[in-house]
Amino acid sequence: MLIDSRVSEVLSKVRVVELATIGKDSSPQVRPMSAIWVPGKGHIVLTTPLAFPQKVFNIRRDGRVSLFYSDLTGSGLDGKTAVLVQGTADAPQIAAGSAELEDFWSATFSRNPEYATQFASPGYRATMDWYYWRLPIYVTPERVHVFDATPVGGVLEPPPPSAVPMAEQIRDAIERYPTAVLTAFDDQGHPYSVRAEVSADLRVRPLQPFDGKPGRASLLWHRHSLGAGGDTSSMLTLQVIGSFDGERFTAERVPGALPDERGAGGGEYDWVARAKQQSAAYLAKRGLAEPVVDWDALAGYTTP
Template identity: 35%
Template sequence: MEHDQLVAPGTAHVMSSYLTCEVATVSRSGTPVAWPVSGVWRPADQTFVLSTSIGFAQKALNVRRDARVALLFSDPTGSGSGSAAGQDQPGQVLVQGDGACPDEIVTSFSRNGDLWRKIDSAQPSSRALSGGRLTRRLLDVYYMRLIISVTPAAVTTRPALTGAGRPLSVPAMPGLPASYARELGDFTSGVLARLDDDGLPTLDRVVPEPADGGLLVPGIEAKPGPASLLFHRHDEQLAGNRSLVVLGELIEGTGGLVFRPDRVVDGVRTAGLLTPFRFVRGLRARAQAYLDRRGLERPVVAWDELEAIQARVDADTASR
């Protein structure tokens, strides 16, 4: 099927306008794991392009080892699309395809200017990560990026999720400590990452319910196996970010398919007095480990190119 048939105009609009999507890659253990990302759809190349810091390199490493990738565009927050889509625009878009991530650290912003323009305009708070000599010295590793491109092989549109208005109520259980179980009450849904019948990663936005020593995922028909649940949120300007992933497996329960937790992987947390210090310390340590394993010198970030992109965004905003 030709790509212009695969990605219809309404579908392309969702892929371009949603501020984030969930991207699932396959871990070394064979578990599909999803994290929220921002990216750009490039119709001329028929690829979706995203990037990640070398301090958050795991999804890139997964893609290099296993090209199977899935993207789900399911959260319209900040996109101007509202919770319901028009007749020509689906509420959710699932993309399954092949990912590629060259073993190259990119510190030039002009090479992916469209991506950085989107991030800067959608997330004004991101400028705090590059606004000053000390900040740049501490957070230059954040801008040492690995570029992932995804070429769609299958695209599925879905209506917006219904029945997700109330906060989740999840008890503590093995694999899900009480502190994280309480925190899930700040979310109204999660994103299930699993393998489909063809062994490809796929994603479903779900409203999990406690059952059978795990979490029932209603409305999902799938074979048992390794899986994960991502919970993430952001506000209209990509601030107030929080993400965490629960790793586990899907099993057959008395009332349907049940996700049984094994452990929690903490993600981004922007709230809290000590959060910025922990974020910087962890990011720098992981980034240095990435460089050390490869025997690489610390690359230089092209700050002037980032400043030029920010100036262009400001000019475009002022002209509206």
């Protein structure tokens, strides 16, 4: 489809988008992601590490997705326009190295030149190679919705409590964030997301035109901030799966933690070790070779 210049600018500059896929239980699953718009190829590229493949599994079952460009933090845009892209995603049965994802890495690291220092470290290369073994996702836009932007962000400090009941996590999120991302399904079964205000009794008021129907739904609260080098270095997030009757959300469960969340028990080193083991297990189960990471090429993408 034809993407006009206004929408293309949003797709090109927004740092973090909300990707909605369809879970095995037919609920929308929504996560903050980096997404790269490649106008010359007419698609949007996303990736996820082999250690955390759930989004890819969802897409391989059902390719209907949406990408919501609602948080313009660090984009340099005027903050007035949000964009929802609905389309079909393809997640090929490959494990990609750096060369296979040149479009993604070159755009990602040109925004974040400070990563060049990390790439030069032998310790980083040995410890974090698994992070650059990626499962690619290619989204072909089919419908585009342009909205007025709404309040985003929220309080990063103090961090929310961990290992507390879902009701307490939700209460913290409602107090911490001005809006949440509400996602349900439209008449064609595509995920449809808008920003919404959520009250303490889980009444939900969409702030943008909402074509989602009553039924399976999710609420996502998240916030990212920019580090000294412009990277999205700090993030908080909470997703809750449930149902929406057109007025009130019924919470059912909190899905598993995001890849960049350390979780309860064990520190960052334990998390890295587990992720590396999970990546190796993914390759072994499918008879795939370890992807090749060209560190010098990655460092080159950080050069203006």
